[in-house]
Structures are given as C-alpha cells and as structure tokens.
Amino acid sequence: MTALNTAAIRAQFPALRREENGTTVAWFDGPGGSQVPHSVIDSISAFLQRGGSNHGGAFAASRDSELAHETARAAVSDLFGTRHDDYVVFGMNMTSLNFALSRALSATWGPGDEVVVTRLDHDANVAPWLRAAADRGATVRWVPFDTTTYRLDLEKLADVVGPRTKVVAITHASNAIGTIVDVAAASRITHDAGAIIVVDAVHYAPHGLIDIAATNCDFLLASAYKFFGPHIGAMAGRSGLLEQLDAYKVRPSPATGPGKWETGTQSFEALTGVTAAVDHIASLAVEDNSRRNRLAAAYAAIQDHAIELGAQFLAGLPDSVTVFGISDDLTARTPTYAIELEGMSARRLATELADRAIYVTDGDYYAVEVMQALDRSEGGLVRIGFLHYTTEDEVDRLLEALHELA
Numbered sequence: 305m306t307a308l309n310t311a312a313i314r315a316q317f318p319a320l321r322r323e324e325n326g327t328t329v330a331w332f333d334g335p336g337g338s339q340v341p342h343s344v345i346d347s348i349s350a351f352l353q354r355g356g357s358n359h360g361g362a363f364a365a366s367r368d369s370e371l372a373h374e375t376a377r378a379a380v381s382d383l384f385g386t387r388h389d390d391y392v393v394f395g396m397n398m399t400s401l402n403f404a405l406s407r408a409l410s411a412t413w414g415p416g417d418e419v420v421v422t423r424l425d426h427d428a429n430v431a432p433w434l435r436a437a438a439d440r441g442a443t444v445r446w447v448p449f450d451t452t453t454y455r456l457d458l459e460k461l462a463d464v465v466g467p468r469t470k471v472v473a474i475t476h477a478s479n480a481i482g483t484i485v486d487v488a489a490a491s492r493i494t495h496d497a498g499a500i501i502v503v504d505a506v507h508y509a510p511h512g513l514i515d516i517a518a519t520n521c522d523f524l525l526a527s528a529y530k531f532f533g534p535h536i537g538a539m540a541g542r543s544g545l546l547e548q549l550d551a552y553k554v555r556p557s558p559a560t561g562p563g564k565w566e567t568g569t570q571s572f573e574a575l576t577g578v579t580a581a582v583d584h585i586a587s588l589a590v591e592d593n594s595r596r597n598r599l600a601a602a603y604a605a606i607q608d609h610a611i612e613l614g615a616q617f618l619a620g621l622p623d624s625v626t627v628f629g630i631s632d633d634l635t636a637r638t639p640t641y642a643i644e645l646e647g648m649s650a651r652r653l654a655t656e657l658a659d660r661a662i663y664v665t666d667g668d669y670y671a672v673e674v675m676q677a678l679d680r681s682e683g684g685l686v687r688i689g690f691l692h693y694t695t696e697d698e699v700d701r702l703l704e705a706l707h708e709l710a
C-alpha cells in the first residue's frame with residue numbers, strides 16, 4: 305500500500321527550499337496555489353527550448369504542440385475519471401472557463417427559469433451564474449451551509465431544485481473551510497429534477513480523487529496550479545451537451561470537439577506541465593498499474609497524510625484560536641483550516657506569521673458567501689492549508705508561533 309514519503313516528495317520541489325532571513329519558508333498557502341515539482345518545470349522548459357509552434361502546420365514542431373495538447377487531455381481524463389464520451393477542454397483558468405460555460409448554458413433561459421448556487425462556493429462558481437441569471441431574467445436559488453456543523457445542506461438542495469431548475473452550481477470542497485460535498489448525492493438530486501450539475505473541483509483536486517464517472521456530474525472544472533501544475537484551467541463534461549451548446553468562438557476554430565471551447569491559442573508549454581503534474585501525483589503510488597489506479601492509490605495516501613496533520617494541528621492549537629470548520633470527522637474535510645486568533649485581525653496574524661517565514665492566506669479568498677455566513681466579511685479569516693509536501697515539523701513550527709502570539 306502506498307504511504308507518502310514526504311522527504312522524497314519535498315526534494316522534488318525547489319520552491320520548498322526558499323528562505324527568508326535565513327529561515328526556510330513553511331508554505332501553508334496551498335489553497336491559493338501549490339508549488340511545482342522539477343518534472344513540471346523541466347517539461348515546460350523542455351518544450352520552450354525545443355521550439356514550439358502553433359497547431360495546424362505541415363512541420364514537426366507543429367505536430368509536437370498538437371501532441372502536447374492531446375497528451376494533456378489524456379492526463380486530465382485520468383485525473384478526473386471521465387466517462388468515455390466526455391471532453392476535456394483547457395482555458396486560461398477555471399473562472400474564464402466557467403464564464404464561457406455559464407454564458408453558453410444560459411443562452412436559452414428566460415424568466416421563470418432557475419439556477420441554484422451555494423453559500424459554500426468560491427465566487428468563481430457563483431458570480432458567473434448570478435450574471436447569467438441577471439442577463440436572462442432567471443431566478444437564483446441559494447443553498448446554505450450549516451454554520452455550526454459546516455456541512456452543506458443537501459436537504460435544502462432537494463427543496464430548491466424543481467422543474468424550472470436549469471443548472472445546479474456546486475463545489476466539490478470549500479476553499480475556505482475545507483468541507484467536502486457529496487457530489488454524487490447532489491448529482492442525483494439535480495438529475496431527478498432534470499437539471500444540469502456543474503462542479504467546481506478546484507479546491508478538491510490536490511486532496512481527493514475526482515471521479516466524474518462515479519459522481520455522474522455533467523461538468524467539472526479545476527485548475528492545474530492548485531494540483532502542482534502551472535497556471536491553466538481545465539473543464540470536462542458531457543460531449544453531447546458541449547456539442548449542442550453554442551460556444552462563443554472565432555469562425556475558423558473548430559465547430560465541434562473540445563477545440564470549439566478553447567478560445568485563442570492555448571499555452572502549449574503549460575499543457576506539458578499539466579501532464580507532468582498529473583504524472584507527479586500518479587508517481588506517488590507504489591502500485592504498478594494504470595495511471596488512473598495509481599492516482600487512486602496516491603490520493604488515498606494523500607488523504608491519510610492530511611488526516612494525520614489535521615489531527616496534530618487541531619490537538620495542538622491554543623485555546624484562543626477558533627477553527628471555523630469540521631473538526632469531528634477529518635475525512636469529511638480537506639486539510640484547509642480557517643482560523644481566528646482572539647483579539648488579532650486576520651491580516652495582523654498573517655503578517656506576524658510571515659515575519660516568521662510562515663506563509664498563510666488571509667481575507668475571504670473569494671469565498672464571499674462563506675465569510676458573510678460566518679459574519680467575517682470584514683477582514684476575513686486566516687487560512688492554513690496542508691498539502692502532500694507539508695511536514696509534521698512545519699505544523700509544529702506553526703503551532704509554536706500561534707502559542708507565542710496567543
């Protein structure tokens with residue numbers, strides 16, 4: 305069975321050697337973006353050094369770019385566990401892809417139609433739907449989360465979906481408080497009402513195995529810079545729907561297939577980095593079988609590591625720190641902890657930690673609705689994220705600093 309060798313993983317990530325004033329940086333800002341291994345850096349650099357060309361040329365360098373594109377699609381298919389007829393589409397980032405999807409999906413909506421969004425989502429899976437509804441005169445329905453258990457209210461989801469629901473936009477996991485959502489259950493509820501479900505897996509992707517086939521969602525979006533890759537977004541979904549929809553595209557670009565959604569020239573070098581990032585995750589597995597199976601084994605080990613660090617972190621916190629998130633079942637959350645230190649603003653705490661070469665995020669991290677529900681819109685919370693390269697020693701360092709500041 306695979307278990308993580310954190311030291312071996314860390315040796316692959318040059319940024320983890322970064323120092324500030326002679327102290328090695330402890331990176332707890334993974335939910336904002338992960339660092340990348342040598343293999344990702346090398347693949348991007350190798351592509352650029354060999355010379356890249358645009359698609360469609362009669363020469364080898366052009367075919368190299370096409371191959372990089374197809375190879376990345378196959379890698380993301382494995383990462384997402386797509387159905388055989390799903391497409392993988394790349395784009396600038398998740399937000400841009402979701403605006404393109406929401407604009408196309410809403411083209412036929414009108415007054416009386418409904419879209420469902422949640423208070424647990426990052427704004428990248430809320431604002432595109434609010435805008436689409438406003439443009440078409442459609443109605444927005446909200447699903448809250450419980451501010452004491454931090455779980456999303458799926459009963460409320462079942463209440464608000466109905467015959468007029470067109471789309472349910474839902475997160476796989478909260479980038480603010482770490483709650484994992486039962487996407488399979490949400491898909492069943494959505495499909496029973498005859499609607500389409502769009503899942504934001506940006507935060508979930510470095511922490512758990514995405515499984516489009518098993519969860520049966522219609523569309524799913526993620527961003528490679530959160531799972532050890534470069535800055536590029538990916539979306540997968542039912543090819544039948546993607547074919548039917550009217551994408552905003554330039555005339556010469558393909559009328560069918562994923563290319564219809566990929567506006568402008570893609571970052572081929574970043575695509576090589578995406579493949580390397582997926583291969584990096586798969587490489588954590590000791591099992592020697594298909595990439596998808598290795599990814600499953602790797603994520604099981606990543607989750608074990610997350611639970612161990614989470615338990616260490618929660619047990620060691622000073623009393624004056626409040627955790628906003630699930631603490632009774634660490635399998636129901638990612639290792640992303642939103643905290644508050646009594647008497648200290650989030651920015652001040654983040655600055656104090658930064659002075660100790662400990663990087664954390666503060667504010668709302670675009671989880672606008674989460675902060676409003678928690679009554680923390682002003683200043684937000686400090687967010688601490690663990691990834692597979694986070695060590696027990698780093699968590700101890702963080703706890704020591706919190707005790708000192710408490």
Ligand SMILES: Cc1ncc(COP(=O)(O)O)c(C=O)c1O
Nearest residue numbers: 397398399426428479506507527
């Ligand atoms: C949960 C979640 N969704 C969406 C996004 C937006 O992703 P992108 O930066 O690729 O647009 C983020 C970014 O932080 C996120 O954490």
